[in-house]
Amino acid sequence: MPLKNISEFKQDLVLTGLLILSFSIILQIVLYKESFLISLMTVLRFFYSIVIPGLCISLYLKNKLNYSARLVLGSVFIIASTSITSYYLGILGLHVKYHPWIIPPLMMLLGVLLFLKKDKK
């Protein structure tokens, strides 16, 4: 992987880390009757299943969209594609309880591959 890509990934990672921290604090303020651990775990799991796959899948648009636009659009795309994938995986016989273990990593992998493919060209 070229050095430029690694530094871009690093930048995304730092921003995502800061975002997780910000939303953990915001969610704890909004849901002040809830324990901080539950708020933190919810934010972490939300980022794992929707936001990070969204950022990965939109990596190939890095030159066209800034971080926040990629985050929003990527997340919405992940919600759409996960709903569809989950629906059909369920119909094919794979229980929905396994989907959070399968779909987000698949989307992340797909996003990184698309990005690297684009970069190769």
Place this chain on the structure above:
Amino acid sequence: MSSFGEKIVKHSESIFLILFVGILLWMSIGPIMQYKLVHDMPMGFGASDSYAWYAYAQNIYETGNFKYTAPFMNLGVEGFSSPEPPMFMQFTAFLSYALGIPLYDAQTLLGVLSVIFGALIFFLLIKEYSPFLAYLSLPLCVFAFALPFVNGILVGVLPSIFSFFFLIACIFTLLHMDWKYSSIILGIFISAMIMAHHARVFEFAFFGGAFIILAFLFKTINLNFIKKLLISGLTAFIISLYQLSIFYRRLSESSGNFSFTPSDAAGYIWITINDFGLVKYVILAGLILCVYFLIKERKNPKAIIFIFPIVAFSLLQFLRMNKVYQISFYWPVFLSLPLGIILFFFLQLRLFSKVSNAKLFYLALSLTISLFLVCYSYYSYKGTSVEQMSLIDLNQWNNLVWISKNTEPDSNILFFYFNDFPNDNIYHFFQSKRLSFYVPLSEIDSAIEQNITKKDYEILDNSIAFFYKRDPTSPLKTISLDKNIYLKNMSICDFNYIYGKRTKTPLIQDGKIRVMPMSEERARYTINLINTLLKNNNFEIVRKDNEAYLIKNNNPGGECL
């Protein structure tokens, strides 16, 4: 400026968006979920439909898929498929497992997140034209979580709300068809939109149609665009085909439900422009300004965005077709642009030309307006509170859960008297996970009036309207069965269990706590009936709490009265 200060300015938009999402979360999941994430019962389930979607999602959660409906939803018969759009329920089940929170909490959270993501995509859409305009537009979105607009979430129009943010994503993608894979992205968004709520196709035809006409007039359309659009349509069709094959059955059989005749749909949740209060004058002026900008900037392809609030406003204000009322819950998002354009227009007149850092100025102004509108919306509707929106209380919920865990799976239950809501609100009985029936309140009232205790009441089933099956050899082929062949006349002696409410309890309607007329008489009558039944040795009490009795009939079908 110090490096820290420079970083703040560089990331000021992200900081602004985080703060804005924080405000929206504070307005939405704060009061709706009562400042907690995990609950003992559903929060914000203010109408029967919320429980119906929950029942579907619960079936997916337990069986793992949306292939068949739970038998108790189809009069105890297995193997039926539902024509309801599956995406919202499917993603609710996924989200519940992914976040590790109860299914009902995931459902409410998803409703809220749909609107927030919808607002954020629309923000990105406006940003295509001008970031400053986008900042100034965003504040109106706070109305999405103020009454009456938040009713969309509270009365369970959830699949529709879920599909609208895909509709906005479709519009956004239409503006970026030059991107790589855009046709596939649009195809996936369209199919998610269709499978989240089929009626969105109708609105999308208006939004997409207006976009294409303007793009044609602005001369930004080309053959490649048309080609990509066709690929998107084909992708969406292929992805949705399996679900559409069963929806087609519903569409071909429905009379009126999908008609394009004007209707005053949704009664009390009917929303008008007056619900924005004084802000409506700004919005109306902004809509006129949108038309002005469309004409003035016709050579700028990005000016197409000004058509979208006009379409959203016209669809509800002038067409008033069935199902189209649902766009009203997204009015604060679509009409945010007219609010922004008014402010943008005046600021462009260089009234504030001496401001040195324009970006920070616009962001600060936007946050100030947002906070002002939050206060204004709360002040306007101070009489009602979204915190009190729930169709059933904790006692009733616990009773339903108890039934689902402690009665035989193939047993049936008669909810003789459950609460005082009108009888079209019955889907919460699904939470008992048993084949359920109920007696209309009018029937009980009539018996009270006649002062008689009898066994033959008008008894109605609590099942869905669709009895569709897929052909096992060809899954795209569907057949419709007549519900009536599964129904038979029943008296109260025929049920395994009878549920009877024994106390008058106030209920929450439109955010206000009320004791309904006849509540006490109905409870007294129910206690008398149950005491009479208990004189028969076949009956025994299996559960009794402050709320209700649950009695079991050990000889269903035998004599009881």
